[in-house]
Amino acid sequence: MHIIKPCTYTVLSLALASVTQMTMAQDANHSMPMSAQHESHSSLDSSHQEMQTGIESSQIEHAEHAEHAEHANASSIASRTTSAQHPVDHKREHGGQIYQATEIDNRWLNNADGRGRLKTEIESRIGTDENKLFIKLHADKAESQDADYAAQVMYSRMISDFWDAQIGARYRVDEHQVTDKEQLDAVVGLHGLAPYFFETDAYLYLGADKQVSFSLETERDLLLTQKLILKPYLNLDVVLSDDSAYAQKTGLSSVWLGLETRYEINKKLMPFIDVAYSYEKGNQHTAWQAENGSEKQWWYGAGVRLKF
Template identity: 90%
Template sequence: MRIIKPCTYTVLSLALASVTQMTMAQDAHHSMPMSAQHESHSSHDSLYQEMQTGIESSQIEHAEHAEHAEHAEHAEHAEHANASSIASRAASAQHPIDHKREHGGQIYQATEIDNQWLNNADGRGSLKTEIESRIGTDENKLFIKLHADKAESQDADYAAQVMYSRMISDFWDAQIGARYRVDEHQVTDKEQLDAAVGLHGLAPYFFETDAYLYFGTDNQVSFSLETERDLLLTQKLILKPYLNLDVVLSDDSAYAQKTGLSSVWLGLETRYEINKKLMPFIDVAYSYEKGNQHTARQAETGSEKQWWYGVGLRLKF
């Protein structure tokens, strides 16, 4: 107790002195004239304004520096882009790029085989086989067509056609080539070779069309037209109306056909696409045959009209 009391007196005396000094300072401030107080506040305001001005000038200086840096960066990027463009043009000039594969220049191949068995109202049957193969680009193609027709209890007739095809518009190709045909019904001149020119393409309303003019020996000139269109009932069940006709313009051969409309096949095919490579179908058609002229080798024959019906199988690959 004797040690604690002197310390307590010392702490109390120091606290009393500090309170006294604070009271005197407040009294002095209140007793200060208004002018002095105003000058004091003015000095504080001036100091604050100077600080604000310094901060604003610093911000402006920083913004100008950032703007200069941005302009310099854009200029550097533009210079780099120009240099890259010049370099790429120079490289293209030295090593030109071939874009044919991306714009229809690729080579493709497609083959279609039709096997069809038909019967008429008299029960006489006929087996028809057609093969069409094409290879080439969108602009230049080679068409190969093979046809075989064998009536019941008779020899088969054959025809082979090779055509060069050149695209002349978005939907049409001009074709030129040759046709080789064999007719076993004739005693002489069984084999014939004809020059052929024509068009292959898509007619209005999406009719796929082949139209050809044939020029052979003995003043044989004829025209053939094949046109067809797919009508989708579903994605797999498809109707295909078709028209095949032949017109004889002139014929001075030993087995001449009558001039004019020589034959017509008008039919409706219904096929089911198991997939894009295998497609069975049924077919109903009406045919007209005008007949042959009277010559030293043959007697004149009349026209024939009859209905045909049958089944078939189409393969694509």
């Protein structure tokens, strides 16, 4: 529509001008001599030819515009068809990259009685934003005692912007036990960021001899400066059921509530100091162990965290 109107106006204008000139020329011919009339006819023929040339030019221009528009429409349709047949994959630009991160946490703690305790945590993850493999290693060694170990391997799947659902297995070794030193548990849980920026891990463990327990770990960083950071944390374990030879008392089994103050030399090396309060409920009486009561104590110490 935008192409046809200018062409139509041009043709009408040229035709009207030609008719006017022809009328004026015919009136003038009656009072002109023959030579002048001949010149007038020549001028009229020239004007008529110019009008015909203008009309032909307008028609050609209109045809060229129509052809150009048709070609543009055809190109647009072909482009949309090609895009539909061969969609562009933007996953690598929007969370599809495979990345790996490992964190090693070593801390030495002492209680009020001067007994020391070394705790080591290693967490490694590899995968994309949607699908990851989590590996967690834990070692806890009290002074002058054998260490307890646990290894946890889980598949992690993103279920929302801030939460991953995880499933896997945990292998643990307790050297304090005479029998059943090695245990294998199924694990299902959630990993993510709770409201108010609390990084949270919540797991349900299912093992042999009706061993069912729940663990919760949550923490949050509070920045004093860009490098000096406070981190309150809470770790708790709840025993739901336990009929094993070294059964723990059901209910709230243990709690660690602490405050860590770290200084980030860089994003790979972070020393810290730690103050914590712990509660442990104790074990049931079985054929393999005597019942013991709960313990409450304060812990203080230092450590270093590595990330790469």
